[in-house]
Amino acid sequence: MQPLDPARAAPPPGEVWATATVRPGDNLSLIFKRENLSAKTLDLIMDSGPDSALLAKLRPGQKIQYQLTGGMLTALRLEPSHWEILEVRRVGETFESELRKTDVVTHVQKVTGTITDSLFMSGQRAGLTDPLIMELISIYAWDVDFALEVRVGDSFKVLYEEYFRDGKRVGVGPILAAEFANQGKSFRSVRFTSTDGHSDYYADSGMAMRKAFLRTPLNFTRISSTFSLGRRHPILNSIRAHRGVDYAAPQGTPIKAAGDGTVVYAGSKGGYGRTVILRHGSKYNTLYAHLSRYAGSLKPGDRVQQGKIIGYVGMSGLATGPHLHYEFQVAGVHRNPLTVDLPKAESISANQWERFQQQAAPLLAQLELSAPARESIVAMGETGTKGPFVH
Ligand SMILES: [Zn+2]
Known part of the structure; x- marks a missing residue:
């Protein structure tokens, strides 16, 4: 016979x-007190094995189920996520814990749509959730400027995972593959997980969708001022932050775009003089100041490739000599261009190529699969239909 849990007054x-x-x-501990369960039982449960650590990471709204047998706590259950159930069971005088997989079913969904207004509106009508639309934008942010370049008639196909439990959708997974047709150009991308477990998006050619940056956008003579949050400005003679790096270089030295991007500003900007600002993907901005002149007919909205000459070193604005003042922003925050972690853009390496083909080919085939009965082009006001592909 097992002893009764002494904390239960009326079992x-x-x-x-x-x-x-x-x-x-x-x-x-608070929950046990509230539920009038014994602290000693709690100690035994926390000692039930490594998985019991999940009980120390409770989130508001989670449900803890516990079983009373003759007033004694004999089992306790928690679902740390839709994918797992932690079950702790009394075995004699101790508890044992087990983490089990739930019966979540994964479906691969495909959605297609045509832009009739904004990507958000059209994406929502096609059945994409907002996080999926954000993910789609971030995959293509280096190739397509969604603020300036998306046109009515552009189209998209998205293949992604959805998770169901007991017939209810409990989660939407990553995008597995996508295609975005922008003004007649088509960009296909596919998610690839390398042998080290890292996942990222690649074009079907194996090129990374995320692009790299040049650490330094010109050939310079020396660094005349580094990034700092407080220094004496040589002309204004006051302490101010220097949110970039100054590269001294001869007047007229070509300045290159640090990465693929879009010109968002090309003009005079107070003490910065002639200034170019580029946007790269959805997160990065670079700024180039004190230019003597701009390259060609550079203007806002132009797309530039990494390494393209955007202007020439000068001393316009407040400058004591010819130099490039270069700023690097990540999500709106100035970072030191000399030390900031630059996103890598590694293409699929030779030793991952076969694995890439194995993952990419079936996903891209599914993306291209035409199943007119289950998907349709989404027109204004219509609801997109989605076809489930169980795998
Ligand atoms: Zn500067």
Whole structure:
């Protein structure tokens, strides 16, 4: 016979499952007190194995189920995610814990649509969730400027995972493959997970969708001023932050675009003089100041490739000598261009190529598969239909 849990005053007969909901600021100890369960039992549960650590990471709204047998706590269940169930069971005087997979079913969904207004509106009508639309934008942010370049008639295809449990959608997974047709140009991309477990998006050619940066956008003579959050300005003679790097170089030295991007500004900008600002992908901006002149007919909206000459070194604005003042922003925050972690853009390496083909080929085939009964071009006001492909 096992002893009764002494904390239960009036043990109900038989076996009962009760549910406790995690409140903000809760922990299992508070919940046990509230549910009138014994602290000694809690200690035994926390000692039940490495998986019991999940019980120390409760989130508000989670449900803890526990089983009472003759008033004694004999089992406890928690679903840390839709994918897992933690079950702790009494075995004699101790507890044992087990983390099991739930019966989540993965479907591969395909959605197609045509832009009739904005990508967001058209994407939503086609059945994409907002996070999926954001993901789509970030995959293509280096190739397509979604603010300036998306046109009515552009189209998209998106293959992604959805997770169902008991017939209900419990999650939307990553985009597996996508195609974006922008003004007649088509960009296909596919998600690839390398042997080291890192996932990223690649064109079907194996080129990374994310592009790289040049660390330094010109051939310079010396660095005349580094990045700092407070220095004495040589002309204004006051302490101010220097949110970039100054590269001294002869007047007229060509300045290159640090990465593939779009010109968002080309003009005079106070003390910066002639200035060019480029946007790269959805997260990065670079700024080039004190130019003597711009390259060719450079203007906002132009797309530039990494290495393309955008202007020439000068001393326009507040400058004591010819130099390039170069700034690098990540998500709107100035970072030191000399040390900032630059995104890598590695293409599929030779030793990953076969693995890439194995993953990419079936996904791209599924993306191209025409199944007119289950998908349709989305026109204004229509609801997109989606076809489930179970795998
Ligand atoms: Zn400067």
